[in-house]
Amino acid sequence: GENVEQHPSTLSVQEGDSAVIKCTYSDSASNYFPWYKQELGKRPQLIIDIRSNVGEKKDQRIAVTLNKTAKHFSLHITETQPEDSAVYFCAASRGAAGNKLTFGGGTRVLVKP
């Protein structure tokens, strides 16, 4: 089955700096890659997603890049703010967006003011 590895497990950045989280996946048939943000005690919330027919997608300060050949994708957060502090999860799935998601282990991001 699919396996998703996520690095780093923790990331501490200064407010205003950029943060980058990387994930690799094993199933070459995976074609949908969402990123979720989970604040303490709250539900995971989708922040951005990308499909395999696209190499990059951007939404304000957040961008995701995908390299299908290397089977890895990354989340980039620019101009970080204290409210970006949370745990971020990458995930991968085959087919429709709502199909079974295989998650990475998570990255705890701390933005220091």
Next chain:
Amino acid sequence: DAGVTQSPTHLIKTRGQQVTLRCSPKSGHDTVSWYQQALGQGPQFIFQYYEEEERQRGNFPDRFSGHQFPNYSSELNVNALLLGDSALYLCASNVRNTEAFFGQGTRLTVV
């Protein structure tokens, strides 16, 4: 729109007991998925229900079972609870090819 609602929010059970967790999907959603999130880890897929049938299943034993009702709400049942079943159980809903929308989860503690 209340989003995905789960009940109860917290639950304490004894080893060997059985538990039922409930989920109401977001309005307009017809597909419900269940995930188990152990402390400090990413969610793991348990199963997905669509049209009252289990459509996909993850690598969980038969002690984990579910049901979907005609109104699209769903239940997750776990029998013969083990200490290792202690986790946050997340329900997610979606419709057709849209992204999964998660509830806040039920925190299950097995003692």
